[in-house]
Amino acid sequence: MISLRGVTLVYPNGTRALDAIDLEIAKGSFVFFVGHSGTGKSSLLRLLYREQVPSRGQVTVDAVRVDNLRRSKVPQLRRNVGVVFQDFKLLSDKTVWENVAFALQVTGARTRDVMRQVPRVLDLVGLAHKSRMFPSELSGGEQQRTAIARALVNNPKILLCDEPTGNLDPANTNEIMDLLHRINLKGTTVLIATHNALVVDRMRRRVIRLDDGKIVADEERGYYHAAVPASVALAGDAAEPGEAPKPIRSIINGLGANPLLSE
Amino acid sequence: MDSGRIRFFLSEVWRNFTRTLIMQLTAIGTVTVTIALLGGFLFTRQTLGAIGDDVIKKIEISVFLTDGASPADARTLAAKLRADPRVKSVTYVPKAQGLREMRERLRGQIDTSLLTANPLPDALRVRVVDPERVHEVAAFARKQANVANVEYAQDAVQKLLRISDVLGRIGLGIVALLVFTAAIIISNTIRLTVFARRREIAIMQLVGASGFYIRMPFICEGFIAGVLGAALALALLVTARLQLLPKLIVALPFLPMHAVNIDGLTFALELLGTGAAVGVVASWFSVGRYLRA
Numbered sequence: 001m002i003s004l005r006g007v008t009l010v011y012p013n014g015t016r017a018l019d020a021i022d023l024e025i026a027k028g029s030f031v032f033f034v035g036h037s038g039t040g041k042s043s044l045l046r047l048l049y050r051e052q053v054p055s056r057g058q059v060t061v062d063a064v065r066v067d068n069l070r071r072s073k074v075p076q077l078r079r080n081v082g083v084v085f086q087d088f089k090l091l092s093d094k095t096v097w098e099n100v101a102f103a104l105q106v107t108g109a110r111t112r113d114v115m116r117q118v119p120r121v122l123d124l125v126g127l128a129h130k131s132r133m134f135p136s137e138l139s140g141g142e143q144q145r146t147a148i149a150r151a152l153v154n155n156p157k158i159l160l161c162d163e164p165t166g167n168l169d170p171a172n173t174n175e176i177m178d179l180l181h182r183i184n185l186k187g188t189t190v191l192i193a194t195h196n197a198l199v200v201d202r203m204r205r206r207v208i209r210l211d212d213g214k215i216v217a218d219e220e221r222g223y224y225h226a227a228v229p230a231s232v233a234l235a236g237d238a239a240e241p242g243e244a245p246k247p248i249r250s251i252i253n254g255l256g257a258n259p260l261l262s263e
Numbered sequence: 264m265d266s267g268r269i270r271f272f273l274s275e276v277w278r279n280f281t282r283t284l285i286m287q288l289t290a291i292g293t294v295t296v297t298i299a300l301l302g303g304f305l306f307t308r309q310t311l312g313a314i315g316d317d318v319i320k321k322i323e324i325s326v327f328l329t330d331g332a333s334p335a336d337a338r339t340l341a342a343k344l345r346a347d348p349r350v351k352s353v354t355y356v357p358k359a360q361g362l363r364e365m366r367e368r369l370r371g372q373i374d375t376s377l378l379t380a381n382p383l384p385d386a387l388r389v390r391v392v393d394p395e396r397v398h399e400v401a402a403f404a405r406k407q408a409n410v411a412n413v414e415y416a417q418d419a420v421q422k423l424l425r426i427s428d429v430l431g432r433i434g435l436g437i438v439a440l441l442v443f444t445a446a447i448i449i450s451n452t453i454r455l456t457v458f459a460r461r462r463e464i465a466i467m468q469l470v471g472a473s474g475f476y477i478r479m480p481f482i483c484e485g486f487i488a489g490v491l492g493a494a495l496a497l498a499l500l501v502t503a504r505l506q507l508l509p510k511l512i513v514a515l516p517f518l519p520m521h522a523v524n525i526d527g528l529t530f531a532l533e534l535l536g537t538g539a540a541v542g543v544v545a546s547w548f549s550v551g552r553y554l555r556a
Binding site for chain 1 (some may be wrong): 265266267268271280282462463465466467468469470471472473474476477
């Protein structure tokens with residue numbers, strides 16, 4: 001379904017985001033991409049809907065070579081690949097219904113199809129009763145469900161999620177993960193880039209770990225923290241690459257561990 | 264295209280148009296000013312051209328004969344002038360007829376009964392084929408026997424010829440500059456509206472809208488702004504013409520305004536077409552630049 005062969009991505013500023021990646025993902029898979037910020041998870045997803053073109057290597061999505069895809073063919077690819085982001089990217093002046101319908105309408109879909117598809121996906125994400133509301137009237141989880149409905153309305157075979165629960169509290173996070181799981185059960189291939197260890201550990205699905213643009217681990221039924229000792233992984237998570245390690249006091253304060261330690 | 268799709272498209276255009284109303288008004292205003300100036304210029308040039316042609320056609324050289332010249336001398340001279348290929352016609356005006364014509368011309372302006380004696384000499388009126396060569400013919404006539412004096416509107420002719428020539432060149436430059444400026448301003452305006460809608464555009468690209476579909480609303484807006492601006496300009500021009508022309512005819516009676524005959528419909532369509540073309544081309548380029556970036 002998805003295959004990467006020797007894919008290297010170097011940004012114009014010289015950053016090597018991906019380094020000789022080889023990867024096969026079967027139809028109907030449910031895959032997590034984990035790793036620190038800046039290790040290439042988002043870059044890898046962006047290659048799959050041709051937001052980014054690799055510097056070297058082949059990218060194939062649903063039997064279509066994406067790396068050298070003609071510009072005029074990109075819309076066709078995008079209709080086959082739904083994308084969901086951390087910040088939802090909803091249009092604030094449109095209702096839930098309009099946001100979802102928009103994705104169909106701008107591809108020139110017939111009104112008959114819009115009237116059939118939009119209620120179907122709104123039912124799927126459980127937002128049929130809120131279809132007349134605006135994004136500002138919804139919870140974070142509901143906004144993300146709207147975004148997922150929009151990503152699914154074109155009936156894509158693949159759903160890419162870049163930090164889908166990054167802005168959500170635990171309850172909303174579980175709700176979204178359950179929804180993504182149900183979507184996967186209906187046959188859609190789901191790829192998720194995430195920092196959320198709980199989500200990964202609860203689902204126990206294929207986990208691909210990236211570090212410095214390379215795949216360092218690829219496990220069926222994996223955990224977020226693989227073989228790395230938990231304490232090290234935690235400290236590493238807190239610091240962005242290139243950033244000085246945070247002083248221990250600020251980490252403790254951040255955790256709110258001991259009220260006596262805070263000023 | 265079913266009606267729902269057309270409704271969606273129009274509602275998107277309308278929504279975007281109203282949301283960026285100030286910017287759209289800027290674009291419309293720019294087109295209005297440009298087209299009004301363009302139209303005013305074209306109209307003025309056409310008017311001046313028509314007036315110039317009219318005046319030049321009527322240019323004639325008065326060749327006054329010496330007092331002692333006989334009618335036979337006059338006929339000889341007339342025949343000689345007629346033989347010149349640059350001369351279109353020669354009319355003999357004896358002094359009595361000259362006085363009659365003068366009385367006719369001055370009627371109501373001065374008391375012609377005061378003209379008791381006839382101060383006019385016999386004269387020949389010469390018309391030339393090519394107005395630009397009027398001074399050559401005049402010089403030729405001056406050299407002939409029995410000629411006392413030669414008069415023609417030399418300065419007026421040369422000035423008119425020069426003015427219409429210079430106006431033509433300057434005007435062409437100004438028009439080109441105006442259209443160019445308008446295109447730049449509209450393209451900048453559209454770029455602002457594109458920027459204001461970058462979220463919509465990003466999502467359209469994300470969900471697989473074709474480039475044509477993303478461009479289309481902007482092109483439509485450019486078209487609307489161009490046509491609205493040109494229509495406003497046209498209204499201004501028509502008003503100006505209706506208000507000013509009668510006053511102009513009264514104020515400058517010597518100008519043969521009746522000679523100016525402009526095809527109003529063609530003129531209007533040309534201006535509207537220019538406005539629409541400027542709007543469409545400008546938005547096409549600015550959206551294209553954004554989409555490729």
